[in-house]
Amino acid sequence: MHYQNLINxxxxxxxxLNKSESKxxxxxxxxxxxxxxxxxxxxxxxxxxSEPSVNRFxxxxxxxxxxxxxxxxxxxxxxxxxxxxxxxxxxDTVESYTPKIFDSTxxxxxxxxxxxxxxxxxxxxxxxIQAKRIYFFGLGTSGAVARDAxxxxxxxxxxxxxxxxxxxxxxxxxxxxxxxxFFVISHTGRTKEIIDIAKIxxxxxxxxxxxxxxxxxxxAMSSIALEVDVPENTDEYMAMTSRIVHLVILDxxxxxxxxxxxxxxxxxxxxxxxxxxxxxxxxxx
Amino acid sequence: MHYQNLINxxxxxxxxLNKSESKxxxxxxxxxxxxxxxxxxxxxxxxxxSEPSVNRFxxxxxxxxxxxxxxxxxxxxxxxxxxxxxxxxxxDTVESYTPKIFDSTxxxxxxxxxxxxxxxxxxxxxxxIQAKRIYFFGLGTSGAVARDAxxxxxxxxxxxxxxxxxxxxxxxxxxxxxxxxFFVISHTGRTKEIIDIAKIxxxxxxxxxxxxxxxxxxxAMSSIALEVDVPENTDEYMAMTSRIVHLVILDxxxxxxxxxxxxxxxxxxxxxxxxxxxxxxxxxx
DNA sequence: CAACATTACGTAATTTAATAACGTATTATT
DNA sequence: AATAATACGTTATTAAATTACGTAATGTTG
Numbered sequence: 210m211h212y213q214n215l216i217n218x219x220x221x222x223x224x225x226l227n228k229s230e231s232k233x234x235x236x237x238x239x240x241x242x243x244x245x246x247x248x249x250x251x252x253x254x255x256x257x258x259s260e261p262s263v264n265r266f267x268x269x270x271x272x273x274x275x276x277x278x279x280x281x282x283x284x285x286x287x288x289x290x291x292x293x294x295x296x297x298x299x300x301d302t303v304e305s306y307t308p309k310i311f312d313s314t315x316x317x318x319x320x321x322x323x324x325x326x327x328x329x330x331x332x333x334x335x336x337x338i339q340a341k342r343i344y345f346f347g348l349g350t351s352g353a354v355a356r357d358a359x360x361x362x363x364x365x366x367x368x369x370x371x372x373x374x375x376x377x378x379x380x381x382x383x384x385x386x387x388x389x390x391f392f393v394i395s396h397t398g399r400t401k402e403i404i405d406i407a408k409i410x411x412x413x414x415x416x417x418x419x420x421x422x423x424x425x426x427x428x429a430m431s432s433i434a435l436e437v438d439v440p441e442n443t444d445e446y447m448a449m450t451s452r453i454v455h456l457v458i459l460d461x462x463x464x465x466x467x468x469x470x471x472x473x474x475x476x477x478x479x480x481x482x483x484x485x486x487x488x489x490x491x492x493x494x
Numbered sequence: 495m496h497y498q499n500l501i502n503x504x505x506x507x508x509x510x511l512n513k514s515e516s517k518x519x520x521x522x523x524x525x526x527x528x529x530x531x532x533x534x535x536x537x538x539x540x541x542x543x544s545e546p547s548v549n550r551f552x553x554x555x556x557x558x559x560x561x562x563x564x565x566x567x568x569x570x571x572x573x574x575x576x577x578x579x580x581x582x583x584x585x586d587t588v589e590s591y592t593p594k595i596f597d598s599t600x601x602x603x604x605x606x607x608x609x610x611x612x613x614x615x616x617x618x619x620x621x622x623i624q625a626k627r628i629y630f631f632g633l634g635t636s637g638a639v640a641r642d643a644x645x646x647x648x649x650x651x652x653x654x655x656x657x658x659x660x661x662x663x664x665x666x667x668x669x670x671x672x673x674x675x676f677f678v679i680s681h682t683g684r685t686k687e688i689i690d691i692a693k694i695x696x697x698x699x700x701x702x703x704x705x706x707x708x709x710x711x712x713x714a715m716s717s718i719a720l721e722v723d724v725p726e727n728t729d730e731y732m733a734m735t736s737r738i739v740h741l742v743i744l745d746x747x748x749x750x751x752x753x754x755x756x757x758x759x760x761x762x763x764x765x766x767x768x769x770x771x772x773x774x775x776x777x778x779x
Numbered sequence: 780c781a782a783c784a785t786t787a788c789g790t791a792a793t794t795t796a797a798t799a800a801c802g803t804a805t806t807a808t809t
Numbered sequence: 810a811a812t813a814a815t816a817c818g819t820t821a822t823t824a825a826a827t828t829a830c831g832t833a834a835t836g837t838t839g
Contacts, residue, residue, distance in 0.1 A: 311607035322596035353642035
């Protein structure tokens with residue numbers, strides 16, 4: 210049921226297309242939004258090809274024809290804003306920068322959703338289920354992610370802690386052993402301290418799960434790497450969306466964990482949830 | 495530029511429609527996904543009306559005609575999961591629960607994006623710009639959000655701290671004064687301790703900004719409330735997406751802050767960014 | 780409640796859009 | 810260089826959508 214973003218598909222296919230097809234592709238990618246509003250005739254004119262070429266192009270991408278293609282393209286555009294310029298600039302107002310930031314976050318989530326390896330997720334859930342103890346490590350922004358992870362995973366009735374102090378991390382890593390999972394979160398995957406610490410844990414026979422960027426030193430040395438490829442923000446104004454993606458991946462892992470534990474585990478979760486009731490003012494309605 | 499979900503619009507308009515129009519509406523709402531794939535003729539047949547009636551129906555909803563309507567409807571279906579069951583259940587596999595969790599997060603972000611008040615955001619940015627000092631307060635999950643906020647806002651060269659310890663919060667609130675902004679984050683907006691603390695700060699003349707649920711006690715007592723209405727998760731398996739939304743809103747505020755400070759401020763941000771370089775292994779390429 | 784006006788909606792006609800069929804040109808293959 | 814295969818445009822055909830128009834139903838006013 211899950212579509213991969215049509216724009217990505219077209220972009221990927223670009224080198225394999227022949228002349229007129231790539232003309233069509235470029236015309237669409239130049240302004241996908243307007244493509245959804247134009248007729249086959251106007252798009253053909255814009256791409257400087259014949260109408261049947263556009264039609265053939267559409268069929269090549271597993272659509273019934275041009276109208277069907279337009280609908281699929283329109284769907285891709287909702288979550289996917291990759292080709293629309295959504296960078297915040299100095300002239301932006303609240304009305305314009307607010308949706309831009311939401312959209313770029315949404316877009317990154319959609320990209321990762323469609324690209325993340327389910328096998329790796331499964332493997333990580335396996336490791337977490339077997340773990341005798343879990344440590345979540347992160348510095349800076351990733352420290353906040355690690356903290357959130359602790360808050361989520363301690364509910365699973367096993368020893369979980371988070372750390373954002375490199376000395377504590379180092380000591381804990383040095384006492385690591387088989388059965389321990391060191392869940393290391395780092396956007397860049399290049400922070401020296403973090404990699405050192407992960408290596409210590411790994412050398413002690415502990416499992417190191419890395420939530421980080423592909424092809425980074427941390428990913429390379431870890432036992433399992435959850436690789437998240439979120440475009441680096443070169444833009445001064447733009448927020449770092451990788452931490453959001455990391456949080457959602459931790460949600461996915463927690464869900465996988467809960468499902469693996471089976472329905473007998475649900476009452477335990479409910480107990481924890483209910484424990485907070487007395488700390489709150491109840492709703493009157 | 496931002497559309498409200500077509501399905502909601504149609505549902506809302508249902509009582510105002512006349513006989514054949516409501517037939518069309520019902521036919522579409524019964525299976526919106528298939529409506530995007532059918533021709534005007536087949537939809538007319540399904541709704542037991544004439545083709546022009548379908549066409550008139552489309553035009554009533556601010557679309558150029560049937561094809562345009564289908565595209566807008568298709569877009570609505572992507573972000574809108576209202577009619578698609580996206581709840582995780584015990585039979586889900588990695589392949590199915592992973593996109594579900596991403597999608598529900600994306601959906602909540604889209605809902606807030608389209609409903610959040612830009613005026614309130616502007617007001618909050620005003621307050622943050624004027625602030626002599628900012629405190630981010632949160633407990634549990636919101637503690638992680640507060641921590642992330644500190645990490646973001648300290649870059650702005652003003653005294654910022656985050657706290658997740660109620661005693662510390664209480665003491666700080668009691669020393670609060672005009673010029674201080676207490677940025678209080680709480681998903682429920684009903685945590686007694688947090689509300690107490692916010693009241694202390696408020697009574698001392700400090701500004702209390704609440705990031706919380708509408709119509710909650712915290713929202714009611716705050717100076718400004720950033721109200722985020724994310725459906726409560728009754729589902730045992732489902733993650734809490736409100737914290738993600740909160741993080742994105744903080745991104746929006748930070749962006750608003752940066753823009754308000756103007757371009758002269760950018761070198762300062764670059765300096766902080768560069769300060770981390772020596773802690774990392776550099777890329778070889 | 781009749782006469783008129785207005786709105787609702789279908790039939791038929793027209794226009795527009797999309798696709799299929801076919802043929803020529805270009806490029807690859809031996 | 811000859812042949813095959815692919816690429817792509819022109820023309821023809823079909824399908825889809827829209828407009829124009831007329832009748833029926835409903836509402837309004839004297």
